[in-house]
Structures are given as C-alpha cells and as structure tokens.
Amino acid sequence: MYVLALVTQKGGSGKSTLAVGLAVAGMETNERVAFVEADPQGTISKWKERRGRPYPRVDRVADPAEIERALSRLEAEGIWLAIVDTAATSNALAMHAIARADLCLIPARPSPADIEAAIPTIIAIRRLKRRFAFVLNQTPPRGCRLTEAATSLNSLGVLALPYVGQRNDHQDALGAGLGVTEFAHEGRASEEIRELWRWVLKKLVEGSFDHEQHANRVAG
C-alpha cells in the first residue's frame, strides 16, 4: 500500500483540496483508495458526508497510535493508496504522518508566506528521511510572482508538475462532495489534477522500486 501525506503548517494552502482531487483521480486507476484524516477540522469527513457514496472511505484519527492502527487496517483490507490529510500545525500527528509516508506533498501558493511556512515541514521531512515534493497551487495564469515562487521551490526541493491553477471547479467540487475530475470531467482543473496524479504515481512507484533495490542490496 502506498501512503501519500499532504503536509505543511501553512493553513489554506490546499492540502485537503488536493488530497480530494488526487484521491478521486487515483480511483480512476484503482478504486481501492482511502483517506486517513489527521485534522480535527474535518474537511475531508465533511466532504464525505456531502458525497453520499461509499468510496473513498475516510478514517478519522486523533493521535499517532490511531494513524498506525488505521494504516495497518487499510493495508490488511487491500487498500492500494492511503492519503493522509494533516492539519496546519507541526504536531505529533503531522510528524507521524510524515514518518509513515512514501511521499509527502507540500502545497504552496505562489507567495513568500507559504514558502517560508513550509520550511519547518521540510526540515522535519529531511530529519525523518522521507521523500517529498512541492505542489504549486492556486496559481494565476502567468506572472513574475509565479516564476519567482517556482524558482524558490525548485531551490528547496522537487517541484511537482503541473502547477495547479486557481479555479472555481476545485471549490465547487469540494462543496458538491465530488472530486474535481467527477465535477467537471473535461475541465482544465481536471486535466491538471489528472496530470498531477500521474506525476505523483510515478514518484510513488519509483520510490518503492528504490526501496526494493536497497533491500536487495542489503540482503545480498
């Protein structure tokens, strides 16, 4: 089972919105996707209440031991991808989500405040030796702020592609209990999320391949 965590202590950068978009896009590949919601704010479980469909399922957790139990249960049930949505704090829950993740995604809007706020998260991820990528979210169509933000994020680590534009479809999909790819199947927002999902999946697969190679080297 792959574990993907959305983390950054900057509030409103798009962790939950991207988590929902990617989960539903991921379900187009394989339906067995689940959420672990490590945020008392409950954005994902409220979305799920509006959704009125059984999948993806959402397990809420309130402490690190519960994350562990939830992930073990999901793996035993044959879940293929668990997405952990975290709160905008660097609490023990977020740290545990990072420690368990095959890949951490750090959403940032193209503003210095979002990029600066991500730094403690990057330090924690590096300390825990996890893999991560930034996702530039809520981007304007063009402009120098965008280029500057992309340059700073590239200097700090890997920047996922494509950037995710500021589009109402993301907000409307969240309100309707849908993923953006369900809400506006052919829209630009859906195209970007599907493409981002393919990028993320490639990184997840590459990561597990590296891990296997390493295990074989150690064993051999």
Ligand SMILES: Nc1ncnc2c1ncn2[C@@H]1O[C@H](COP(=O)(O)OP(=O)(O)OP(=O)(O)O)[C@@H](O)[C@H]1O
């Ligand atoms: N690409 C986007 N286009 C338009 N609106 C967006 C986009 N991404 C996020 N939003 C909106 O921005 C707001 C904040 O997003 P979201 O709740 O996903 O952030 P968050 O990082 O999970 O916040 P928190 O830290 O409070 O959990 C929401 O209203 C969401 O719909």
Ligand SMILES: [Mg+2]
């Ligand atoms: Mg959130």
